[in-house]
Amino acid sequence: MPWSKPGGEEPPKPEGNDPSDGKRENGRGPWGSSGQGGSNNGKPWGGPGGGSPFGGSPFGGGPGKPPDLEAWVRKAQEKLSNLTSGDFSPRVLLLIGAAVCALWLASGFYTIDPNQIGLNLVFGRYVGKTLPGLNYNWPEPVGEVLKLDVTDRNSIDIGAIGRADEPGAIEVPEESLMLTGDENIADLKFRVIWQIDPAHPEFFAFNIKNQAETIKAVAESVMRDIVGHTQIQPLLTVARKVIEPEAQKAIQKVLDSYGAGVEILQVQLLSVDPPPTVIAAFRDVTAAQQDQSRFVNEAQGEANAIVPNARGEAARILNAAEAYRAQTVAEARGQTARYLKVFDEYQKAPAVTRERLYLETMERVLGGGDKIILDKDSATTSLLPLAPFATESKPAPGGNP
Template sequence: MGRKERTIFITIIANIILIILRFFLANLSGSIGLAANAWHSFTDVFVSSVVFSGLMIAKHAGYRLKIATKKAEHILAIFVSVFIFYMGLEILSDALSGEKTELRYVPFVAAGAFLGVAINYFMARYKIYVGQQTNSQSLIADGYHSKMDMYCSIAVLVGLLGSLFGMPSLDKLAAIVAMVLLMISGYEILTSNLRMLLHPDEDTAGGEHVHHNHGHGGKKLAISTGALLLGAYLLSGVYIVQWDESGVVQRFGNVVNASVQPGIHYRLPAPFESVMLVNAENVEKIETGTQELLTGDTNLVNINLSVHYKIKNSADYILNVSDSDTLIQSSAVTSIRRIVGERKIDDILTEGKSSIEADAKQDLQNAMDINGTGIEIVSVQLVEAAPPQAVLASFQDLASARQDQSIYINEALAYQNTIIPQANADAYQQVAEAESYKQEKISTAQGDATLFAQRQEAYSTSKRVTEFRLYMEAMDEILPNVQKILLGGNVNINNADLWISGKKAAE
């Protein structure tokens, strides 16, 4: 095995290791870009295998076997190119799907992807160096193909690192870049092998299959210009969502991401995808203007309603609402007409304002939800609730009369609160005095009864003495201030001389 064959064999082994590593990392992280990069490495293995087999056949086989083997290689290459196109379409379908892929173990996977970039770089340098030393155009072309795989790996690495900085869509962009490079590889394999299969005389001697022509400066310039334009076109999909905004990404009119959070993001460039931003955190205000409405008791009243709202669902708002101010204003007017028509004028002008605001807010929110507007009603305020100017004086007189009525009622209640406690206190005092008098009479009667019983007992024992004592006590009570003289029963009063001296006698 010569130097060229050994070089290609080593790179085939390295590419197989890369394929295994990238498929493992893709399954571990869920990265579409890594899966596309792994399939691109598969094309490197195939191209290197074709070059290796061509060199080995050219070195050891006869002419007829060479021709038959070359044809078989070309046919196999065509089937492989078709398979490459199929895998490219599968990758493109996954990248353009609306499903969100959350990458896992990104730092570890990014380190593995960086290792793959380094392996691609050294393989490309090694192939190109050996190809230049051995004058092998196929080996040089295979080295440039490895360089393309390195660029693809760098794009995938950028996509992985982008997810660490809030740009998960970069992984899908990397998958698309890898798919484009994969398609280019498949196209080169298909066209070169079809040409060699249809025109075997154009095939180079010794099995040197030239799959890439890098010798023309004009082609390099065209490729570089095209790459720059493609890069600028792809970078046009980068957009920024501010802290108070929310974005909606649409692909051909269909919503693929209904809530893009603040930060740096990526979408597919126009015309594939578009993004619309709305101020989701700002609270907007709209007033209905003064409306002359008829109340439930057939009175007229001027009403002005102020509505504060914000956006709670960006996708519904963008798709279903064209003029939010007109929508909310007309809905608020309809709602307040119904509410006022069910209430009396007194309730509207006095204590019913808070309930009117609550009912209007509920009606408006229901209307917004039913129509799928994505709008949240924050608050409703009754800015104006007053009678029309033509009858304002009458309403003021009525209000004054009601105020006077309230004053009189309050004064009567104050007098009531004063007189009732006083009457209760007097009643309590009279009841207490009556109870005391009652108790006094009862005690006196009981004492008299006891005294009578004692006297009756004494009378039964000594009748004459008791009668005389009672007589004397009665006379003392009847004549309290008269001096009384006791004489014996055998004294003749008419013949008796009573010698009374002293102060009492003079009286």
């Protein structure tokens, strides 16, 4: 017997719990018959009907009788007592253990979503990461799987509880009020957009605690440092587009030094204002600066319209003066050349040249006046007016002479 003691003695059987007591005599089976000549005809339910509810009922009722529920409950209790009493063979125990072990090992299968990466742990030690799909790791308590959403974008608003750019957000002055480089105070709210680094998700899981709070603290510290080196006026106007990428690079550098496994995607300045108590004065200053810029632009536009005209007029005057100079010089040179030619002719024939010069001069002097011709040799003075002839000889306007 598998349960025999070393001395060959059998362990005592529990009283009243073995349904086989008194039923295995003379080769009888547990159902009161060996299957040959027994009263049950080898049927387990004690009747010729076998499985019929009323002809050999399994609950102890005879043919044509209703089932006996009390007998069924009593038999179930006896079987349960046998199970709890440990009356198993080694083979049964081995099969039960193998089934339990197989179920335990099968529970180690798990799935990773497309936006996730799994981190496998064995006895709390990181052993590797798994990609999306069906994967396996030792089941608990030996193994554990951490699933991280590496492609999800997360945001942290600093300076307000909730989304600072939406109604209902609660302002946090302890976070938003910052000292500028010229010792003014600025009320600055900004947002940090980040995600887990897909290349090193294990850094995010194991290197730092309270990852969101760490990112928030680093971002606030970096922004205070940048604002502390910036003047208030540029901060309110033109420096915003410079601060955002600068803050992103600085935050990423600090987190990389921590090995945080975080990738900073963007830094957005939501609002940059002076403190509420002096915001009206700052707005007046900003308006005055805008007016100054407007006036400068208007003056520059007017100057751009006047200066080209003045330059054009100056160029015209210079060109006219240059033309007059060239004309005068050319005329002077022409007169000089004519005089030199006359002088050359005079040297060749002085009398003829004097006579010609006299006649040409008189022609030029007397050519435009009225003339009267007198004959000095005549005894009688005769008058010959030439004015009518001169008038008739003048060419008509626009016609031929």
